[in-house]
Amino acid sequence: MEASTLGALLDVVGGPALRLCTAPAGTAAPVTEALLYDAHTPLPRTPGALLLAVGVRAATAGPLVRAAAEAGMTGVVVRGTDGPVDEAERHGVALLAVDEEASWHHVHLTLATAIGARSAHSGGLGDLFALADAIAAATGGATAVEDPHQRILAYSTVPGQPVDEDRRQGILGLQVPVSVENAEQVRLVFGSAGPVRLPALTERELPRLAVAVRAGGEPLGAIWVVDGGTLAADAAQSLAQGAATAALLLLRARVTQGLTLDRNTDLVRRLLTGSGSASDSAEASTAAHRLGWDAVRVAAFALGSGASVPDAERTLLRLQDVVRLQCEARYGRHACVSLDGVVYALLPAPGEHAEAREPQQRLTADRRHRQLAEDIVGRVGRSLRVPVRAALGETVADLGEVPASRADADLVLRLLDDALPVASIDDVRPRVTLLRLADVLRERRELRVGAWQRVLAADTAYGTDYARTLVSWFDAGCDVASAAKTLSVHPNTCRYRLKQAGRQLGIDLADPDERLVLWLQLRAGAGLGLRGAGQVRPRSGPQPGPPTRRQLKVSGDPG
Known part of the structure; x- marks a missing residue:
């Protein structure tokens, strides 16, 4: 699709907000995007870009204008009225100016939106802009093409045609401003078989001539023409003819966009799953492009x-x-x-x-x-x-x-x-590491077996609380007082449980290696203390049995 031009951009947002100081290459120069200048980053080579001179005073922007020219950019936007016009003309770069009080963020948003409206709509919508210009020329009024949800798909840029604030705001936001009165006019347009003349909604707005765009009875959108008192006598007839052409373009755009969407969706799916050749270097290079x-x-x-x-x-x-x-x-x-x-x-x-x-x-x-x-x-x-x-x-x-x-x-x-x-x-990398370890424990038999299974078996069979006590003690850096506070028990109770777990289950809590392995197995394998991970249970098969009742006859808490 054709890129936006400097002239088309000025037709949309030009005026008090954005003034053209000079355009040595003419207003037909392409405009591809709006870039914010960053003094700490080398200027990228971006043909057709508009560079917003953030942090640079207009009077000292000469070096930036030269750098923009070397980068192939179309123009530079400065804040204020004393920009380097001579320097811009010498290097063939357009120079534009915004008010001193203008916010760079707002300026960037406005320009990016206006540029994107013409250049970002790939997939068959490009011809709608040409159609909008043709309808505007034939009817004598500024034209906009909308979808059924009043999103603006294309708009005309014929110079000199009257517009109002409603059109300006709609184009900048690519969405018609919402109001009860406007919604009623939309219903009237879609309920009519041909073009409809509509009165101005407010004293500051202008009347409209509008028509619904349909294909086989299905509403595809609408075309709206601003009536600034200069409409041609046959404007309604020209608009009806334009609607027939718009229907074909919108249907074609729907198919093209669907194909593009399907291609992108399939590409992303293959990249995510690593299926086919999507993970190969050649395929990845194609995807990157x-x-x-x-x-x-x-x-x-x-x-x-x-x-x-x-x-x-x-x-x-x-x-x-x-x-x-x-x-x-x-x-x-x-x-x-x-x-x-x-x-x-x-x-x-x-x-x-x-x-x-x-x-x-x-x-x-x-x-x-x-x-x-x-x-x-x-x-x-x-x-x-x-x-x-x-x-x-x-x-x-x-x-x-x-x-x-x-x-x-x-x-x-x-x-x-x-x-x-x-x-x-x-x-959450530590907890993710434990999750990964839990997955490995499920798959590897030699990592599943161990003292942790005896601990869980004892708790299940005899109602002891060894697992939670051990994990709390490990988490507390093997400090009994801190672990007891976490468990809401007396330190002697915590100390007794640890002693009984070591004696009855054959666990050497003095061995740092055994403590580390048991801690990891209880945290990752049993999911104790691992929020959101759930509990990973050992698979079926031969496992060490629980301690006998005789072994555990003194394993309860004292008193």
Whole structure:
């Protein structure tokens, strides 16, 4: 799809908020994205970008203008009126200015939104912009194409046509402002067979000429034309003809977007599972090119295990929609899929070379990933009224290692609860290590056998409390007083239990190796003290039997 141009951008957001100082290459110069200048990071080569001169005074922006020209950028945006116009013209770079009071964050959001409206809509929607321009030229009014949910898909950029604040806000947010009056007009448009003339909603707004876009009776969207008093006599007829063309374009876009979505979904699924050739270097390279990323981490989202969800399948689909939309809003790529009741998303991260050059980049990415996860958990929890958990795996520098990051995220998910709904692998690495050890204990017979089984067998058969006492003592650094406080018993009771466990079960608590192995087996194998891990029981088969009743006749607590 064609990129946005400097002229088209100015048509949308130009005016008091954004002023053009000079454009040596003309207003047809492409604009691909808006970048915030960072004095601590080398300027990337980004053809077509607009560079926002954050932290640079307009009068001293000459060197930045030269650097932008060397990086192939289209222009530089400064704050104030005394920018280096001569320098910009000498190097063929456009110079734009915003007010002194303007917030760089707001300026960046506004420009990125306006640019993205034309350049980010891949998948067949590009021709809608050309159609919007054609309808605007034929009818004489600024035109916008919307979907049934009043999301703006395309808009015209014919210069000189009257617009109002409702159109400006709609284009900047790619969503028509919500109001009761506007909703009533929408119902009227979709309930009519042809174009409808609509009055202005307020004194500051302009009237509209609108028509529904349909295919076989199915509503695909609507086209709205601003009536600034300059509409052509046959505007309604031209709009009806445009609606027929729009229907074909929207149907084609739906098919194209569906194919793109299917390809991305299949790619992400194969990366996550390591199936086929997705983990091969060639396939990983292709995936990196398609997604535009190198290093990534896996984020996993799941419904709370204890939640009562009447329609879990439908709720999971809605969770996937939220994850996809939030990831697209931040990273501009669709990279999420639902597998086995979990929604997985691939999040871009700084690669190894970027981290070596600027260590703070990884910390910044980690904060962004955590913020994204927390936003999704909060948003879904409020809208669907169900608890959601989010886990972040390890960052991997090769897409072929995505299954390892997914395995990390899956383990973290097992540890999450109401008190800890969001966590990364680094947050809970010790507990994850115990979980991994528990999985190994289940699989390896030689690691399952040992004194810990005798401890559990005694507690089960005779009601003793050896396992909990031992774990509390180990956790307290073998301090009896601290362990007794944890157990809410007298220190003598704790000391007596330890003595009896050692004597009756054949455990040498003076041996540091035996203490370490027993502690790990009770924590990992029995799940004692490991929140969220559950209890791992030994598999069936020959096991040491419990102590005899004679052996345990004095094993209870004294008095």
